[in-house]
Amino acid sequence: MERRGSRMKKARIEDVTAYEIIEKREIRDIHSMSYLLRHKKTGARIALLENDDDNKVFCIGFRTPPTDSTGVPHIIEHTVLCGSKEFSVKDPFVELVKGSLNTFLNAMTYSDKTVYPVASCNDKDFQNLCHVYMDAVFYPNIYEEEKIFRQEGWHYEMENPEDELTINGVVYNEMKGAFSSPDDVHDREVLNSLYPDTAYGVESGGDPKVIPELTYEAFLDFHRRYYHPSNSYIYLYGDMDMAEKLRWMDEEYLSKFDSLQIDSAVQLQKPFAQPVFIQKDYPVMEGESLEDNTYLSYNTVVGTSLDKELYYAMQLIDYALCSSSGAPLKLALIHKNIGTEVYSVYENGVYQPYFSIVAKNANDSQKDEFVQTIEEELARIVKEGLDKKALLAALNYYEFKYREADFGSYPKGLMYGLQMFDSWLYDDKMAFDMIEANDIFKTLREKINTNYYEEMIDKYLLHNQHKSILMVSPKEGLTAANDKALADKLQAYKAALSQEEILKIVEETQALHDYQDAEDSPEALSKIPMLTRADMKKEAEGFVNEERVAGDTKVLFHQLQTNGIGYVKLVFDVSNIP
Numbered sequence: 010m011e012r013r014g015s016r017m018k019k020a021r022i023e024d025v026t027a028y029e030i031i032e033k034r035e036i037r038d039i040h041s042m043s044y045l046l047r048h049k050k051t052g053a054r055i056a057l058l059e060n061d062d063d064n065k066v067f068c069i070g071f072r073t074p075p076t077d078s079t080g081v082p083h084i085i086e087h088t089v090l091c092g093s094k095e096f097s098v099k100d101p102f103v104e105l106v107k108g109s110l111n112t113f114l115n116a117m118t119y120s121d122k123t124v125y126p127v128a129s130c131n132d133k134d135f136q137n138l139c140h141v142y143m144d145a146v147f148y149p150n151i152y153e154e155e156k157i158f159r160q161e162g163w164h165y166e167m168e169n170p171e172d173e174l175t176i177n178g179v180v181y182n183e184m185k186g187a188f189s190s191p192d193d194v195h196d197r198e199v200l201n202s203l204y205p206d207t208a209y210g211v212e213s214g215g216d217p218k219v220i221p222e223l224t225y226e227a228f229l230d231f232h233r234r235y236y237h238p239s240n241s242y243i244y245l246y247g248d249m250d251m252a253e254k255l256r257w258m259d260e261e262y263l264s265k266f267d268s269l270q271i272d273s274a275v276q277l278q279k280p281f282a283q284p285v286f287i288q289k290d291y292p293v294m295e296g297e298s299l300e301d302n303t304y305l306s307y308n309t310v311v312g313t314s315l316d317k318e319l320y321y322a323m324q325l326i327d328y329a330l331c332s333s334s335g336a337p338l339k340l341a342l343i344h345k346n347i348g349t350e351v352y353s354v355y356e357n358g359v360y361q362p363y364f365s366i367v368a369k370n371a372n373d374s375q376k377d378e379f380v381q382t383i384e385e386e387l388a389r390i391v392k393e394g395l396d397k398k399a400l401l402a403a404l405n406y407y408e409f410k411y412r413e414a415d416f417g418s419y420p421k422g423l424m425y426g427l428q429m430f431d432s433w434l435y436d437d438k439m440a441f442d443m444i445e446a447n448d449i450f451k452t453l454r455e456k457i458n459t460n461y462y463e464e465m466i467d468k469y470l471l472h473n474q475h476k477s478i479l480m481v482s483p484k485e486g487l488t489a490a491n492d493k494a495l496a497d498k499l500q501a502y503k504a505a506l507s508q509e510e511i512l513k514i515v516e517e518t519q520a521l522h523d524y525q526d527a528e529d530s531p532e533a534l535s536k537i538p539m540l541t542r543a544d545m546k547k548e549a550e551g552f553v554n555e556e557r558v559a560g561d562t563k564v565l566f567h568q569l570q571t572n573g574i575g576y577v578k579l580v581f582d583v584s585n586i587p
Contacts, residue, residue, distance in 0.1 A: 020252035022251050028049060031045040032438075045440050050267070051266050056243070057251050063247065064130050065422070066113070066245070067126070067128075069124075070125065071236055073235050073273070074274075078219040080214055080223070081227065082123050083118040084162040085151075086116050088228075091157045093147075096144055096537055097533050102141070104534060107539070108539030109134050111129045111138060112129055113128035113419065120208060121213070121360065126423055131540065131545065137540070139258075160179065162223060176499070180214075180220065184212075184220065190291075195306065199363065202287045203278065203477050207277070209278070242430070242434070246422035275434070277360065278475075284476035284478060285477050285478070286477070287480070288481075289480070289482070290482055297483070303371045304369055305368045305375065306366060306481075308366075309470055311355070311469045314443075315439060317432075317442050318449060320362070324357075325403040326355075326403075327354075327364065328402070331353035332353060339353075342379070357431055360435050391467045394463055395463060397457055404453055404454055413571075554566075
């Protein structure tokens with residue numbers, strides 16, 4: 010097929026002198042030419058995947074390991090999207106989407122990174138999105154307007170001097186909801202229990218009890234430290250003039266900064282000498298049953314995400330052990346009535362991946378039997394071997410998924426970019442390793458009839474001291490107790506304030522409401538880039554249909570790139586059936 014990008018001659022990436030090319034090679038698995046670059050002046054990391062996909066993706070990310078649970082990475086993710094130097098409206102993205110054809114527009118805070126991805130099939134729209142995002146992360150209005158921090162993070166609220174003092178804020182309220190969800194409580198505690206001395210041992214989203222400890226100055230310091238080109242990861246994917254985009258990024262943004270030495274490396278957790286047991290509570294409604302409502306989980310750390318073979322092998326083990334319909338570990342727990350929902354999680358989006366076996370709707374009293382059942386079943390599997398058919402099914406499932414690259418409504422370029430962070434974030438040279446998998450699947454297929462998978466189970470799940478046994482139990486009245494403790498604390502704080510300090514909170518509350526109610530000026534709104542009808546192509550996409558004949562049967566053949574997967578659709582005329 011003719012590449013759409015061949016309509017116009019593109020400049021060579023090699024001719025853009027602001028960047029050093031570290032690596033250039035074709036990745037045939039995903040039909041892309043890859044480039045790994047470094048911006049010479051700042052050291053910004055850039056990864057490019059050049060191909061004929063019209064659904065173009067841009068992402069800028071930063072390594073943002075938190076040192077506490079004030080939620081500062083999460084609050085910054087919200088606040089940088091509240092206006093910037095060039096686009097100074099209060100919510101440029103609400104305005105932007107009114108005149109955008111984006112296929113993705115969002116920002117995400119993870120436990121060790123914050124990313125800002127966008128995607129669009131329209132060239133002008135794509136450029137607009139890149140421009141607004143680059144301006145947002147490097148020149149946000151947070152330095153000029155403290156109310157952005159107070160609105161999105163947290164603030165004391167009191168409309169009248171006689172009112173009760175409360176705390177409000179977008180992230181604060183969002184995390185109050187997250188901390189009342191039992192699934193969220195459990196998943197957070199798995200991370201915290203396995204990596205207590207690292208960034209994963211605190212809550213990057215923010216603990217509502219800790220968020221109010223974050224000061225405006227500490228918030229700005231975090232942005233100054235990490236939101237700099239020297240700490241950035243920039244990703245471009247699709248059919249575009251990559252050289253033109255690189256030149257624009259350098260001239261408009263990257264070249265305006267000097268190089269900084271930024272220590273943002275994610276630290277490894279020192280292995281445990283012995284497994285730990287952690288018990289935590291989660292809130293339930295009054296009258297809700299405390300029986301059959303406990304989460305039990307068995308969690309182990311599995312190497313690092315830089316071990317490519319292990320990265321993929323553990324996905325197959327996850328499927329064969331606990332995810333397939335007749336998975337032995339799942340059946341062993343269910344047959345003993347330990348939980349009504351049993352599943353496993355292999356989380357490889359962190360520096361040290363973990364494997365978690367979870368029984369939901371269990372009881373506290375079953376904790377020892379839960380651990381014993383898992384270890385007995387794992388020991389049996391190591392001795393007798395995993396079901397080879399289950400392993401083969403797992404391999405076929407993941408290889409098909411990889412080749413098909415069908416992510417529903419999410420652009421595949423976006424999903425490749427997010428997966429690249431699983432290795433790129435921890436090793437500058439490993440940007441593309443995890444999205445190039447055909448050779449790994451071949452290797453793993455060859456190992457199905459060996460003891461390889463059993464040895465992995467024995468090493469990383471059964472005889473692994475870096476392990477936590479977690480019990481998250483329901484507790485009635487916990488929400489009410491937390492609410493009362495907060496109310497008492499705020500009441501005591503208010504009682505200690507002078508009349509002038511109370512009036513200052515009332516004034517700040519009113520000022521924040523006025524700021525939120527104020528409309529953006531027409532001049533500011535006019536700067537938000539909008540697509541016009543002229544920016545949209547008038548011609549429809551052509552059909553990729555070739556009519557053939559096989560015997561007496563008409564065949565419609567579609568010559569499309571499907572990465573080695575063939576699709577057949579049989580259509581029968583049923584008009585002669587009464």
